[in-house]
Amino acid sequence: MKIIERFFKTITKPKFVITLIILTLIATFIGVIVPQVSDKSPSYFEEWKLTSPNTFYIVNLLQLNRVYTSVWFLSLVFIIMLSLGYSLYSQVRRNLKRKDFAPLLSSHWPAAADWDSIETKTVIEQESLIRFMRRRRYFLKNRSDDILVFSKNSINRWGGVIFHSGLFLIIIAALIGLAFQKRGFVQVMEGEVFSGIHDDFLVKELGVFQKRFDVGFKTQLYKFNHEYWETDQIKDISSSVNIIDKDGKTKEKTINVNSPLKYNGINIYQSFDYGYALTFILKRPDGSETVTHFLLDRPDRRTKPFIGSSDFPRTPYIFKMKFYSDISMNSFRLGKPILYLQVLKGVNNIVFDGLIIPGNMINIEGNLVKFFNISHWSGLIFAKDIGIVIVYAGFIIAVTGIIIIYMLPYKEIRLTRVGDSITSIHGTTKRYHAIFEEEMNNIKAELGVKADE
């Protein structure tokens, strides 16, 4: 038991806490300078492994290329959480025990703040002093016949508790997210239904304890809208969808950027990834057909084409496409579309190179390929994070705590009166001592004037 207590006391010692902050700083700094698995493609790391095998080995071994999910970083976060937790417990216990927060005993007060007495011509009544201090937002905390103790911003002693509680909640929420989050990205074409099944997501991010992300309903995109400013920036994008639940009931909804759709505990976000989907039908000499859709990415300027390059499934062909939604080559909107298509067989063998429009049929080595259709596709993000409520609560509590700590410093002032004169003014505060001393000097000066009246 003593060992546990000693452990907790060690991890809450100021120097240990500062060390934890420095370690977190170093960890985040490593995350910035070392390329992370989450930011780069697997080929980047393969290349690194080939060019500098030793460096890569060390980086990989120490998990420096996946800092935020590494064992050592999570251990650090866990120790911070323990430190915060025990610090909270100690602070709460200390604050609750402290019934007399403003003692009359002079030993409580710093000797340096003992000033010359203010000689008074007239007796300043205690009640008058209390009113005088109240005007300065100091409230009476304790009194005897000759001593008055005032305090300001009493809530400050809870500032640390509130701030650390907020941080504690944020860390808890982050760990919950890491363990249980579900997130998936999918590209849906107009008219297409996304099944909501785990395997149909294009990209998935699952918490450590999650195995699958099945949404539990289907989503059909029936219209995608995109609007632009004159300067080509996106003005608005939205997806109009049908949500089809297990019973087959359909609900029409719209998903906008910054305004996710909440359904059945799942949030659906509008992604900034979208573009045109081109549908082709390839008919082989034996009569068999393959239908495929190529999803092209949006350019940043309307004068540039939508671009895509992909294998045609079950054929040896690679389709390289530059698609203009209008022949004017100056529009994002679908007008009179035109496609510049290159079909490659292997790396350099071009088997088709030319312009086509929807409805055109081309012959590629005896296969008939029809440019069948154009529609929009929209990127949708499905997410479920049960920690989000906790993290928001943590944010609010932490910010409240910091405001209390740094904007409302606790102050105590002790006035001692002997006979007609105020013999001393003592004060104590935790922060901004020199400013507080100036404030006490002002109080002293004002009391001197008051005494002369």
Add this chain to the structure above:
Amino acid sequence: MNDLSILKYEVVLHWIAVGFYILSTVFFAYSVSFQKERTIKPAMLFTLIGLLFHSIALGIRWLSTGHGPYLMKYEILSSNAWVVMVMFLIVAWRYPRLRPTGVVAVPLSFLMMTIGLFMNPEIKGLPPSLKGVWLVIHVTFNHLAVGALIIALGAAVLYLLKEKKGDTEFFKKLPPVDVLDAYSYKFAGFGFIFWSITIVAGAIWANQAWGRYWGWDPVETWSLITWLLYGLYLHSRLFLKWKGKKSAWMLVLCFILSILSIYFIPFMVKSLHSAYF
């Protein structure tokens, strides 16, 4: 009036404001370098006149774009400089003894504005992800954080100067060194509050727009590094009883890093913020 002529007037007004801020800087620098108190008043006056032109320029921009000045470097740098100037004038009015902090606040502001003016001043429409109250909170508190930290830096610089040349008449009129140190601490505390609100508002906004409140984006990470550094500074003052020279230098370091994280990281690395900044 079309956009182009509005833009012309607005840029001219911005340059006039820069001119007054430069004048103000010269007077502040003369005052602190040669310890002449009489040049503080004209320096304050030039700051005020500069702010007037600056406000009109930003007002015109706001009216013509239809959104606040928080899109692209040009608007962000200008609005940030404006917030710093307003904060400085409020502090100078409330605590007249801190007026010489203008020697740091004014040149940093006009530097921000000038860099902004060399960027593309093209008027751009607001993308859908930037529509929402959390962005306004995020940007506003970021500007306030920069303002508070610049004033804290100003107090720290005055502390270091007074400590070195404290025996001259000019520096004797400044607050005592421990008071300058306390003000530096106080404004760093305010900056820490505002920075925290910036991160929180940004996280809430990111969650609304992209469905995640934290993604270790480079700018997010640098922002966290800066927050941790200021946290370290504040903890060192409370627990290690650091004060004076040591704290002043640490604040200078924290400030350099915070500027790096706000203004340089989005230029250097690919970040979500690069698209809007």
